[in-house]
Amino acid sequence: MVNLFAMFLLTLLIITAVAIVRTKDLFVAVMLTGIFSLLMSANFFILDAADVALTEAAIGAGITTVLLLGALALTAERERPVSAPRWLPLVVVAITAVVMIYATFDKPRLGDPLAPVHQHVAPWYLEMTPVLIGIPNVVTAILGSFRGYDTLGELIVIFTACIGVLFLLGVPRGEGHQPPGNGAAPPDVALSHHLIPRVVGRLIFPFIVLFGLYVQFHGEFGPGGGFQGGAIIAAGIVLYTLLEGENSSFSAVPRWTLVAMAAGGAILYGAVGIAGMVMGGNFLNYSVLSNDPVLGQQMGILIIEAGVGITVCGALLTIFHVINAREHC
Amino acid sequence: MELFGLYHYWTFAVLLMIGFYAVIAKSNLVKKLIGLYIFQSAVFLLYITMDKVDGGTAPIIQDGVTGQVFSNPIPQVLILTAIVVGISTTALGLAIVIRIKEAYGTIEEHEVREMDHRVA
Numbered sequence: 001m002v003n004l005f006a007m008f009l010l011t012l013l014i015i016t017a018v019a020i021v022r023t024k025d026l027f028v029a030v031m032l033t034g035i036f037s038l039l040m041s042a043n044f045f046i047l048d049a050a051d052v053a054l055t056e057a058a059i060g061a062g063i064t065t066v067l068l069l070g071a072l073a074l075t076a077e078r079e080r081p082v083s084a085p086r087w088l089p090l091v092v093v094a095i096t097a098v099v100m101i102y103a104t105f106d107k108p109r110l111g112d113p114l115a116p117v118h119q120h121v122a123p124w125y126l127e128m129t130p131v132l133i134g135i136p137n138v139v140t141a142i143l144g145s146f147r148g149y150d151t152l153g154e155l156i157v158i159f160t161a162c163i164g165v166l167f168l169l170g171v172p173r174g175e176g177h178q179p180p181g182n183g184a185a186p187p188d189v190a191l192s193h194h195l196i197p198r199v200v201g202r203l204i205f206p207f208i209v210l211f212g213l214y215v216q217f218h219g220e221f222g223p224g225g226g227f228q229g230g231a232i233i234a235a236g237i238v239l240y241t242l243l244e245g246e247n248s249s250f251s252a253v254p255r256w257t258l259v260a261m262a263a264g265g266a267i268l269y270g271a272v273g274i275a276g277m278v279m280g281g282n283f284l285n286y287s288v289l290s291n292d293p294v295l296g297q298q299m300g301i302l303i304i305e306a307g308v309g310i311t312v313c314g315a316l317l318t319i320f321h322v323i324n325a326r327e328h329c
Numbered sequence: 330m331e332l333f334g335l336y337h338y339w340t341f342a343v344l345l346m347i348g349f350y351a352v353i354a355k356s357n358l359v360k361k362l363i364g365l366y367i368f369q370s371a372v373f374l375l376y377i378t379m380d381k382v383d384g385g386t387a388p389i390i391q392d393g394v395t396g397q398v399f400s401n402p403i404p405q406v407l408i409l410t411a412i413v414v415g416i417s418t419t420a421l422g423l424a425i426v427i428r429i430k431e432a433y434g435t436i437e438e439h440e441v442r443e444m445d446h447r448v449a
Contacts (some may be wrong), residue, residue, distance in 0.1 A: 003333050012343060017343075017348070030363070038371070047378060052377060052405050052409050056373075059412055067420055067423060071423040074430060075358075076435075077436075080356070080357070080440075093350045093353075096346055100345070107338055110333065110336075110337055111385070112382055137390075138390065139391045141401045142406045147406060154413065157417065158414060158417045162417065222389060225409075263370075271345065326427060
C-alpha cells in the first residue's frame with residue numbers, strides 16, 4: 001500500500017516537473033515549483049528521511065517560492081516564445097535518460113539491507129551514537145559531531161552566498177528613504193489590505209516562530225535542528241514582512257541584526273571548535289567541553305545547532321530583504 | 330515487486346533529464362534556474378532513495394525499544410545540508426539574473442546574446 005502511494009507520488013512529481021518546463025507563464029511555473037517541493041518532501045518522508053522532509057518542506061516549498069516570486073517581480077512574468085523548435089536538446093536528454101535507466105538495472109533494489117551503502121560506516125554510527133553522544137537522533141549526531149567539519153563548511157557556503165547576493169544587489173538605501181511621489185502612503189503596505197491573509201497571518205505568526213524554536217531545540221530528540229528551525233523562523237518573519245510591510249519588519253528585526261546573525265552563527269560554530277582546542281582537544285571535538293565526555297558532546301551539539309539556526313535564519317532573511325528592497329528602487 | 334524496487338531510480342533519471350532539458354533548451358534565465366532546481370531535487374531523491382532499508386524507520390533511537398531497523402542516516406545528513414546550500418546558490422543565481430535584467434532589459438538568453446553581438 002505504501003509502495004503504491006510512493007509510486008503515485010513519484011508519478012505526480014514527474015507530471016509536475018513536465019508542467020513546470022512546458023508552461024510559458026513563469027508565475028505558474030513558480031507555483032508549481034512549490035507543489036513540486038511539497039511532493040518531494042512527502043517522498044522523503046516515505047523513505048524514512050524525516051529530517052530531510054522537514055527541511056525540504058520549510059525551504060523548498062516556503063522560502064524558494066518567495067525568493068522566486070521576488071525575482072519575478074523584478075524581471076518578467078512570461079517567457080518569450082523561441083522561434084525555432086529545439087530538437088537537439090530533446091534528443092540529448094532522451095538518450096541520456098535511456099542510458100541512465102539502463103544503468104539502474106545494476107542498482108540494488110529499493111530497501112535492500114545488503115546494499116553496499118549500508119555496509120560501510122553507517123552501522124558504526126548507529127551503534128556508537130548512544131554510547132558516544134547519547135542523543136536519540138542519529139542524523140543530528142552525525143551532522144553536529146561526527147561530521148561537524150562538513151556542517152561548518154556548508155554553513156560558510158550559505159554565509160558566502162548571502163554575501164554574494166549583498167554584493168550583487170547592494171545594501172538597500174536607509175530605512176528613512178521613500179521613493180518620491182508617494183507622499184504619506186508607504187509603498188510597501190503589502191498584503192495588509194487583504195482581510196483573510198491579515199487575520200490568519202497575524203494569528204499563526206507567533207505559532208510559526210514557536211514551532212521553529214521547538215524544531216531548533218528539539219533536534220537532538222526528534223526530527224529537526226538548526227537548518228530546519230532557522231528556515232521555519234525565517235519563513236515566519238517573511239510572512240510577517242509580507243503582511244505588515246518592510247518598514248514594520250525592520251523595526252522588529254533591524255537590517256544590521258540580520259547580517260550580524262548570518263556572520264555570528266558561523267562565528268559561534270567556529271568558536272565552539274576553538275574552545276575545544278583551548279581545552280585540550282581537537283578542533284570541533286566537543287568531548288573536552290565538560291568533565292563528562294557525553295555531556296560535552298551534547299552541549300557542543302546544542303550550541304553549534306544554535307549557530308546553524310542563527311546563520312540560516314539571518315542569511316535567508318537578508319537575501320529576501322535585498323531582493324525585495326530592489327523592487328522599490 | 331522487482332519493478333517497484335527500481336521505480337525511484339527511474340523517476341530520478343527522468344526528473345534529472347527534465348531539469349537538464351530546461352537548463353539547456355529554455356532561453357529564459359529564470360526558467361533555467363527552475364530547471365537547475367529540479368535537477369538538484371532529482372539528485373536529492375537519488376541519495377534519499379539509497380538510505381531506505383526494508384522494514385526500517387527514521388534513525389531516531391528510542392529508549393527501551395530493541396531490535397529496530399534504522400534507515401541509513403548518512404545520505405540524510407548530506408542532503409539535509411545540501412538543500413539549504415541549494416537555496417543559497419539559487420538565490421545567488423536569481424541575484425545575477427536581476428542584474429542582467431537591469432543591464433540588458435531582458436532575461437531571454439538569445440536576446441542578451443544578440444545585444445552582445447551588436448556591440449561587438
